[in-house]
Structures are given as structure tokens and as C-alpha cells.
Amino acid sequence: MKGRSLIPELPEVETVRRELEPWLNQRQILKAGLVDAKPGPKYAELERAIGQKILGVNRRGKFLLLRLDGGDELVIHLGMTGIISPKEPQKHVRVALELSGEGNTRLYFQDVRRFGRFLVVKAGDYQSLPTLKTLGVEPLSEDFKPLDFWQTLQASKMPIKSYLLSQRPVAGVGNIYADEALWLAKIHPLRPSSSLSQMEAHELVSAIQKILSQSIEAQGTTLNDYRTVNGEVGAYLSELKAYGHAGDACPRCQNLILKTSLGGRGTHFCPQCQRVTNNFAGQGCKP
DNA sequence: CGCAATGTTCGAAA
């Protein structure tokens, strides 16, 4: 796990949000332009932001939502490599904003791999963003309740990890934290969502909340690396128990952590702690 | 050089 770049999951996005809030709040967007990026689904209607004032910086899942006083909303998704910075990056800049006020009056959106988004929509109109439109509850909000979560899980037969990654049962859980939360809750990633007991759903809720909140706390040091464009190893990486630990001993039982592919994503788990019960054996659950 | 990595979207399949 050395030299891995940092992927913006919910804790990183929340950290960015907390940073943007005091910087951007109440500023007017004077100019907005694309740099080496074409207008389209990922960069739509940016010019509409010009002249509007930023009234707030919110987050839903991994999406940043900037409310504008003209009734629009600036939606930003960092994708895999998105970085927002007041300093002009050397390369891979996609968007540049000019802002009113003192101090840092320029905002740059850098995105090496172009998976990010930076677009203006009518406030609340997420027609062009299906994931945001169907996004589940915020994991760190009062609305993330075990019983409700369990009932949601009853509706799907997808493997629990795949369902989590869909963002529908709960918002903002990405590949890394899905592996971590399932490990902590001792739930096998291939288990059909509807097979989880109420108690297991409860455990998973607790695990998701614990891991995400701890990770947000660990963000302070990570952010420094993050903003210096380096995007290198963050502090929380040393806390990971399953992700990136294939072949290592499980910290709980000393069995070896396995790595498989689930839905095209690297999936790490402990075959000893995270059992697939007999009910599901032989249903394509490879060892 | 080919593969793995990532999150979201799209279209096909069930």
C-alpha cells in the first residue's frame, strides 16, 4: 500500500467541504471557464454561474453542492483524482473560477483522470445525475437508522457490497470503506443484501458510522498532502484493516485476508471472520 | 506492454 494515490471518498469530500465553506461563502462568481475540457454531461452550463453568489457549501454523499443565489446549484464531484485548489496547478486543470472578495479569489479544479464533474443545474434538478437523484440517506445523519436500513436491504438481492457501492441504501460509501465496514461488521461482501438479519444490518450501520467518522477525524494530516497536489498516502490509510491487505493476517483472527473481484472492483475480506453461511454456499460464492 | 485502479453512467439482459 505504498505510493497509492488518495481517492476522494466521503471523508475527503467532507474535509474539502469544510475547507470550502469559509472560503467561498457569500462570494460572487465573476468568471467561470473551462480549461482543456469540453462542455457536456460532466461540465454543463458553467456560464450560468457567472454573476451568482455562493450561499452555502453542502455535501451529499460524495457530491459537493454549492447553492447559488440565482436559483442554481453548482455540483462538483471529485471523481477519482479531482482536486480543488486556490493555487493554479501545474497540469490537468479543467475549470477556473474567479471570485469576488479578498484573499484567494481564484478556484481551480484539477482532474488528471477526468472522472470528475463540475456543472451547474437548477437547484435540486438532478436529472443529469442519476446517482445523486437516487442517493440514499447520509450515513452520519439521524436518518441512518438500523431498522430502516434493514428494510431497504430487504428490497435487493444484490451482493451487499455491490448494493452499498450503488449509493442507494446509504450515501457516500465507496470501495475502500465498503470493504472496511463489512470487515468490521463481519459480513461477507457477497451476501445477498436481503439475507442480512436485523442484527447484522444494525452492525453494518454502526460499522459504517464508526469508520467514516473516524476517517473524517483523521483527515487533518491527509488534507495537507492532498492539497499540495501530491495526493499521496493519507493518514487514515494506516488504519485500514482489510482494503489493500491481501495476504496479510486479519487483525482479529490471524487468518489471511483474501482479495477477489466483485463487480469489477477489488474486494478484500477475511474468509474466517466474514462467513458465507450454508444458505448461500454454492451460489457463485467463490472462495 | 498489458493490467489494475477508481466512481458514475449507459445500455443490454433478465
Next chain:
DNA sequence: TTTTCGAACATTGC
């Protein structure tokens, strides 16, 4: 119709 699955996207680093 709804849900699920796999491919595509873009780019870099190993």
C-alpha cells in the same frame, strides 16, 4: 417495468 450486470469512460503507474 424494474432490477441487475457488465462495459465504458480517462489516465497513470506498476
